Each structure stands twice: as structure tokens, then as C-alpha cells.
Amino acid sequence: MIANRTLELLGLLQAQKEWTGDGLAERLGVSPRTVRRDIARLRELGYPVAARKGPAGFYRLARGARLPPLVVDDEQAVAIALALQTAPASVAGMGDATRRALNSVKDLLPPHLARRLEAFSVEQIENAWELAPPQVDPALLARLSAAAQQRELARFAYRSVEGGPAEGGSTAGGSTEGGSTAGGEVLAEPHRLVVWSGRWYLVAYDQRGNSWHAYRLDRIAQLGTTAWRFAPREVPEADIAGFVRSRPDRGDGADAWPCWGTVLMECPAGLVARWAPGAASFEAVDEKITRIRMGAWSWSALIGFLVTFDRPFTVEGPPELAEAARRVSARLGAGAPRA
Known part of the structure; x- marks a missing residue:
């Protein structure tokens, strides 16, 4: 009980710059004398708690010269x-x-x-069937996270999944890591960083295109902040995960995989958005047909992902993917039980 109250006291001191003794006593449901004893216990653990006596007195958690023991359960x-x-x-x-x-x-x-x-030593084993996401720079994560928190406009070059200018961005030359494709310059209001299927996205409002987007961080280059602030906006969908999954241009670029192809599938775009892997991008051809672009480590693996939809599809290209479809189809037919 005392340990839990000490942990709660520490949390209060970290959450607010200054507290009166009476204020802490009221929040903890104890007497001011008990608060003084708990403060003394925190000091014994190494937490530097400053105090001022009198009518204007307060308790404040100061910066200490040494790091005290971590108080967790x-x-x-x-x-x-x-x-x-x-x-x-x-x-x-x-x-x-x-x-x-x-x-x-x-x-x-x-x-x-x-x-x-x-006793909780864990070893992660890579699953070959999980499409490995491209890695992102931690410095990029930190800068975009800070921009979102401070509501500071961000300017960056962005390339689409096919290497062209981003939708809503102005055409501008610029190189990106891993390629020299042209990108579109975006002036964005960063809202939130999201991780889905191991892939990082920035949900942001594009001021020039007047629209919301989920930008893939591995396609962002030349990031710069502007020192301009923006007012908060309501995201068009309450479900951020659903918003990211429904973006047609969410998938990996062709340079991320040795085998890359495109098919026309008899499946509505909404279902494709819900069930396709994070590496896939798509576009609705009509209400029933969706064009899917996707990469994998082999042509057969790419076919394997596509057949999980259990819907007819036609290969648009390349020829290697069409040949893999014929080869896999023959193998599956040979494995079927004979009547």
C-alpha cells in the first residue's frame, strides 16, 4: 500500500510543476503529515524533491545529479x-x-x-511470410513527432508508390533515398504517426491539396520545418487505422522487392483495403474490379498472397508473374484428388 502511494506521489510530482502539501494530501487521500513522510521516503530513494515552507509553500521535483531507482510494480x-x-x-x-x-x-x-x-528473455524470429517493411530513420521519426506535437507545419519531398509526384503535391525535382525519382513537394500539417504492418505513416493534412493523407515515412525526403503553426483539425475518420488502410497509395515501392507485379482482381476496393498486406497498393477500376500492385520475394510467393482473396484475377504484368500463375495453377491441379 505504501509503495503504491509512493509511486502515485511520484507520478503527481512529475505531472505538475508544483504542489502544495494540502493539494497532494487531497489527491492521495491522506493527511499532510503522511505526505511529508512520503516525501522523505522519495528523497531516501534518491529523488530530489525541493520544498518551500510557509503560506506560499510547495513541493517540486527537481533535477537530480544521479538517477534514482526506478519505481515500478x-x-x-x-x-x-x-x-x-x-x-x-x-x-x-x-x-x-x-x-x-x-x-x-x-x-x-x-x-x-x-x-x-x-526470466523474460525473448528472441524474435523472422517470419518469411511476413512482408518485411522498409526501415526508417529514427531522426525522421523524432522530427515528425515533434512537429505533430507542436503543431508546426512540415515541408518535404514525397514520392508515390510508382516513383512519381505525390497526389496533391506540386511537381518538383528531388532525389530520395534508394532512387533518383522525382517527388512532389508537400506542405503538411502533421497529425499523428501510425505503425501498421511494420510500416510507418504520417497522417497529415496537405495544405496545398486541401486533403488528408497517410504518407509513408520511407518515401519522405528533404524534411524541413517552417516554424509556422497551424490550428488543430478533425481527422475525417475517427478510426485512424481504418483511414491508413484505406489509402490506395499505402504500399511499398517497386524497389523494395525483387518481384513486383500488377493484377486486376474481381474484388471491391473496400475489401482489398481491409485484407491486403501492408506492402500492397491498389486502385478501384470500377465497383467490382480493383487493380492491385504488390511485391514479394518470389513470383510464386506473390501469387500465393493473391490467391488468399479466393477471387478471380487477371495478371497485367510482368510476364514473369503470368508464368508463375500458370505454373502454380498446374501444380495445384496436379495435387487435387482424382475422382
Whole structure:
């Protein structure tokens, strides 16, 4: 009980710059004398709590010269360990950093919790059937996250899935990592970063195109902030995940995969948006036909993903994909039981 109250007290001091003793006592449901004892306990743990006495008195959590023990309960400690060990592999250079972060957390925990974390050693194994996402720069994540938090306009070059200018962006020359395709310049109001299927997106409002978009971070280049602020807007859909999945240009670029093809599938675009992997992009041809562009590590693997829709499709190209469709079809026919 005392440990839980100490943790709650620490959270209050971190959430607000200054507290009166009476204010803390009211929030914790204890007497001011108990608050003073709990403050003394925090100081014993190494948390530098400054205090001023008198009518204008307050308690304030100051910056300390040394890092005190981390005050978390058993479930929180396990959650931290699992989160660090299963962090997305789509951020470049994070593998070693997450291991070092976990070791740092262990050093800050009380001995019994540090020992418990040793029992939660996790090894991630790559699943060949999961389409590996392109990696993004952690510095790009940090800058876009800060821009969204501060409501600061961002300007960047963006290339579509086919390497051309982004929809809604003005045509402008510019190189991107991994290619020299032209990109469209975007002036965006960053709203939120989203991860789906291991792929990072920036949900933002394009001021020039007057429309909302989900921009793939691996296609953003030449990011610059403007120091211009913008007023908050309502996202067109309450379900951010649904908004990202429904974007036709959400998929990987052709340069991300050794095998890349396009098919016309007898399936409404809404169903394709819901069930196609994150690596796929699409466009509605009409109410019943959807053009799907997608890559994979082999032609047969690409066919395998497409047949999961259990809908007829026609290969538009390239010829290698059409040949793989004939080859896989023959194999499946040969494997069917004879009457």
C-alpha cells in the first residue's frame, strides 16, 4: 500500500510543476503529515524533491545529479522488458539501442525486479511470410513527432508508390533515398504517426491539396520545418487505422522487392483495403474490379498472397508473374484428388 502511494506521489510530482502539501494530501487521500513522510521516503530513494515552507509553500521535483531507482510494480517491469525486446524492426539502428536500454532499465530496478526480468528473455524470429517493411530513420521519426506535437507545419519531398509526384503535391525535382525519382513537394500539417504492418505513416493534412493523407515515412525526403503553426483539425475518420488502410497509395515501392507485379482482381476496393498486406497498393477500376500492385520475394510467393482473396484475377504484368500463375495453377491441379 505504501509503495503504491509512493509511486502515485511520484507520478503527481512529475505531472505538475508544483504542489502544495494540502493539494497532494487531497489527491492521495491522506493527511499532510503522511505526505511529508512520503516525501522523505522519495528523497531516501534518491529523488530530489525541493520544498518551500510557509503560506506560499510547495513541493517540486527537481533535477537530480544521479538517477534514482526506478519505481515500478512487477507488471510494469515485465511490460517494459517485453516492449523493448519486441520493438518494431522497421526503425534503422534500433536493435543495439533497445538492448542497451533494457540493460539500463535493469540497472535502475530493485534487485528482485531485475532478477525477474531475466526470466523474460525473448528472441524474435523472422517470419518469411511476413512482408518485411522498409526501415526508417529514427531522426525522421523524432522530427515528425515533434512537429505533430507542436503543431508546426512540415515541408518535404514525397514520392508515390510508382516513383512519381505525390497526389496533391506540386511537381518538383528531388532525389530520395534508394532512387533518383522525382517527388512532389508537400506542405503538411502533421497529425499523428501510425505503425501498421511494420510500416510507418504520417497522417497529415496537405495544405496545398486541401486533403488528408497517410504518407509513408520511407518515401519522405528533404524534411524541413517552417516554424509556422497551424490550428488543430478533425481527422475525417475517427478510426485512424481504418483511414491508413484505406489509402490506395499505402504500399511499398517497386524497389523494395525483387518481384513486383500488377493484377486486376474481381474484388471491391473496400475489401482489398481491409485484407491486403501492408506492402500492397491498389486502385478501384470500377465497383467490382480493383487493380492491385504488390511485391514479394518470389513470383510464386506473390501469387500465393493473391490467391488468399479466393477471387478471380487477371495478371497485367510482368510476364514473369503470368508464368508463375500458370505454373502454380498446374501444380495445384496436379495435387487435387482424382475422382
